[in-house]
Amino acid sequence: MQVISTIAELRTRLNGEHAVAFVPTMGNLHEGHLELMKLARKHGDCVVASIFVNPLQFGPNEDFDRYPRTLEADCASLQGLADIVFAPSVNGMYPERQTVFVEPPPIANELDGAARPGHFRGMATVVLKLLNIVQPQVALFGKKDYQQLHIIRQLVAQLNLPVLIVGGETVRAADGLALSSRNQYLSTAERNEATFLYQTLQSMRVAILQGERDFEQLQKQAVEHLAARNWSADYIEVRNQSDLQPPHSEQGYPVQQLVILAAARLGNTRLLDNVEVCLA
């Protein structure tokens, strides 16, 4: 496995590779990332992981400075899974002030985007840069960041990028908590409590499967249940999988493929999760 830090060196190394599968990350890798790497191997002969904490997608009061940077440990866990680790510096990615941005679709201002203005613009901009730098045939992203994956699919489709986007399933701890680099911000007591978010989404899923269609009421109850246990929910929303809009009839038929999306704060940690609900 080669660790490469400059764009020029990466381009030289990738010259002649025709089946590149790419997993962009911000490092601090956990089992969820490693599962994506294994999936990447099924999609390409040359597996590239990038590790770059992208300043453009963090708001002024967010955790850019304290975001865990663990390059050495990350490279150790990528041994045998990746062929190349691309770990550029901030200066390498942004040698001049970035004044050209991707304008993401309007959904970027809802859900996570409502709580994190500019986040998806910064994310989409760096993803486009990374795809242009690596020029993979396939790029893989986790479904845990469901809205991110949706926006990346739109970016690739609407800007005609020649890359196949593959979503990897969310990897969970034994108690159901979705793995995330931010879980390590949780205290022991918070970590024990954290699984309640997933349990809440699962209860909503069961209710919908059993016929509940008053989604607003379900959402309101979930927010209240979380609040009663000292959580503060940014949103808990039932949406269509296809466009992330509130469920509506499609050509007279009720939407069958739903997803429940949530972001909620426990202490100082903001956790994201989602579960899909397929009615047919």
Ligand code: PAF
């Ligand atoms: O999901 C992430 O880790 C980041 O948002 C990504 C896609 C690597 C862009 O910085």
